[in-house]
Amino acid sequence: MKNETLRPVDRQVIALEVNGERTEMLLPVHKTLLEVLREDMGLTGTKHGCELGECGTCTVLVGGKPELSCLVLPIQVQGQAVTTVEGMAHGSQLHPLQQAFAELGAAQCGYCTPGILLAAKSLVETNPAPTRDEIREALAGNLCRCTGYSKILDAVSLAASRMG
Secondary structure: OOOOOOOOOOEEEEEEEEOOEEEEEEEEOOOOHHHHHHHHOOOOOOOOOOOOOOOOOOEEEEOOEEEEHHHOOHHHHOOOEEEOHHHOOEOOEOOHHHHHHHHHOOOOOOOOHHHHHHHHHHHHHHOOOOOHHHHHHHOOOOOOOOOOOHHHHHHHHHHHHHHO
């Protein structure tokens, strides 16, 4: 038998379901879900922030639950539905959260907004009438440096009341 050196796998075919569409891609195994969404799929609504899982700008929903895409490898989410901010609206019809954020001016620079919207979406889908404290807790992992959070909390409350 010949002494062969095993070469590590550096790429793998990954099947993803993102915003209701299934796709297969040959990806480097080290690439994060954030990088795949932005660089390979062109879904730039998911923002690139700290890369440490501390700011929440890269939040997406995986199976309806908020996940920090900078800390997740695509292979970890195979077979699960991934939702990005691009998947919230239906055509030109904004999601009620997006509509409330626009109406109340809950976004200033907008960098944190996609992650906050998705964390809020997960909350209102599991708790249709959240209290202000429950909203604060659900959004605790999403940092905003512009708004002071009051309008964000108001917008989530308004959307929840409209959706309920």
